[in-house]
Amino acid sequence: MIGIRIPFFPPSVNEAYFTKGNLRVLRPEGKRFKLEVQNYLGKYCADFLRLFQRPDEEYEILFIMHFAPDTIYSKTWPEKEGVRRHKKNDASNRVKLIEDAIASCAGFDDAQNIISSVMKTEVSPGQQPGVEIWAWGEEEDGPVASFVGRRTPPAARS
Numbered sequence: 001m002i003g004i005r006i007p008f009f010p011p012s013v014n015e016a017y018f019t020k021g022n023l024r025v026l027r028p029e030g031k032r033f034k035l036e037v038q039n040y041l042g043k044y045c046a047d048f049l050r051l052f053q054r055p056d057e058e059y060e061i062l063f064i065m066h067f068a069p070d071t072i073y074s075k076t077w078p079e080k081e082g083v084r085r086h087k088k089n090d091a092s093n094r095v096k097l098i099e100d101a102i103a104s105c106a107g108f109d110d111a112q113n114i115i116s117s118v119m120k121t122e123v124s125p126g127q128q129p130g131v132e133i134w135a136w137g138e139e140e141d142g143p144v145a146s147f148v149g150r151r152t153p154p155a156a157r158s
């Protein structure tokens with residue numbers, strides 16, 4: 001297991017891509033974010049990237065999205081009638097650009113990510129929004145694999 005924290009926050013897939021015919025095309029904002037993550041990973045996260053350099057290995061990744069204050073919960077819930085507890089702020093559609101940036105930097109195919117989990121939380125006081133990323137290779141189970149039962153690659157099942 002290895003973990004890192006990137007000190008910036010990804011745009012949503014809806015903000016990062018547009019559809020042109022049958023293609024999903026990365027917008028300039030998405031390209032900038034992906035490049036920013038790649039530069040950060042290359043400069044500060046060599047040990048993290050080394051985990052992903054094993055051909056054909058399967059990975060479990062946990063993304064913890066630390067949102068800015070007041071972006072997850074409605075301030076007026078439950079006092080104000082008709083107000084929902086949670087604001088519209090989807091964490092899961094912010095993972096794709098980060099997965100792509102990791103894959104580009106480490107030189108692997110993100111199809112090897114067998115388990116990807118996403119959690120959202122507000123940043124702690126004094127912290128900036130950002131993303132914690134925890135990763136496990138095949139030699140150890142992460143929290144989801146441990147919960148559902150040890151995952152065994154098909155070649156090892158015979």
